[in-house]
Amino acid sequence: MWQDPKNDSKLIGANAELMQLVAREIGIPIEVRYVGPWGRVQESARNGRIDLIAGAFLTQPRLTYLRYLQPVIRDTQTLIWTRQQHPLQYQRWEDLQGQEGITVVNNSFGQAFDQFAAINLKLQQVGSVKNALQMLSLGRADYLIYEDAPGLAYAASLNIRGLRASTVPVSREKLYLTVALASVCNNEQLAERLSRAMKKFSDDRVMDALVEKYLRVWQAQSSAARRPG
Structure with missing residues (x-):
């Protein structure tokens, strides 16, 4: 929505x-x-x-x-969103280590990934997906964790271009x-x-x-x- x-x-x-x-x-x-x-x-x-x-x-x-x-x-799937000019070759959770990530405050991507992220990833939380997409497009993060169809819809509504989503989901x-x-x-x-x-x-x-x-x-x-x- x-x-x-x-x-x-x-x-x-x-x-x-x-x-x-x-x-x-x-x-x-x-x-x-x-x-x-x-x-x-x-x-x-x-x-x-x-x-x-x-x-x-x-x-x-x-x-x-x-x-x-x-x-x-x-059923939904959560993907890794990056800038097309600075893609991240994502295949597994460990590929995110050492990168600057961003997500929306209080979002969950399944308990297993949430626990992995809390221990191993550098994830900044922001108040809205609008802010997250804008920060990603401006290069203030290496990747965004967000769902597939909603991510497309929000990016389109904000007229944000030049993003790509991973083909491998973080979680389903x-x-x-x-x-x-x-x-x-x-x-x-x-x-x-x-x-x-x-x-x-x-x-x-x-x-x-x-x-x-x-x-x-x-x-x-x-x-x-x-x-x-």
Whole structure:
């Protein structure tokens, strides 16, 4: 998901439309909006200021404040992003050692990689993917760790060119719909209704079609942003 260029409080993308389909299926409105960088999203969930996160990886710490629903939204992969003029030949985690990396604060890429990175890598954390991509493009980091499709969408929306993504993923993780444990909406009945809706859309492979649709949307938006006048 990314912020709507015409309304920066609104989020658009495959996950956002999926939430509207889920809302119609369960008969309860779901407002999908931008509440700030990823760290603030998680803090809002901890405090019950938001009810759902439409896409979170599973980690042990997050189980203390999020209820993870099945089935998953989709499988994702996290890649290494570099500048085309200064590529990094990435094949395994150890190839990142000695390089200056950057990532978004509170992002997780699977517990195994998170533990490896904490011990072995020089990773700077910044508040948003926008800042991370801009820093990478300016040469203030050697690489960025971020997901595949969202990375493409954000780079296009920011009109950042000259980046390349690794063909070998850092990790493959499952993306879940989650309910904030502190939310007044956190109850078994609603969780079951949400899961049934997710099962229906998973069986119908709705998310695959939505991802394709919104790849075309951000491509059109990025082309329009580059057009003079």
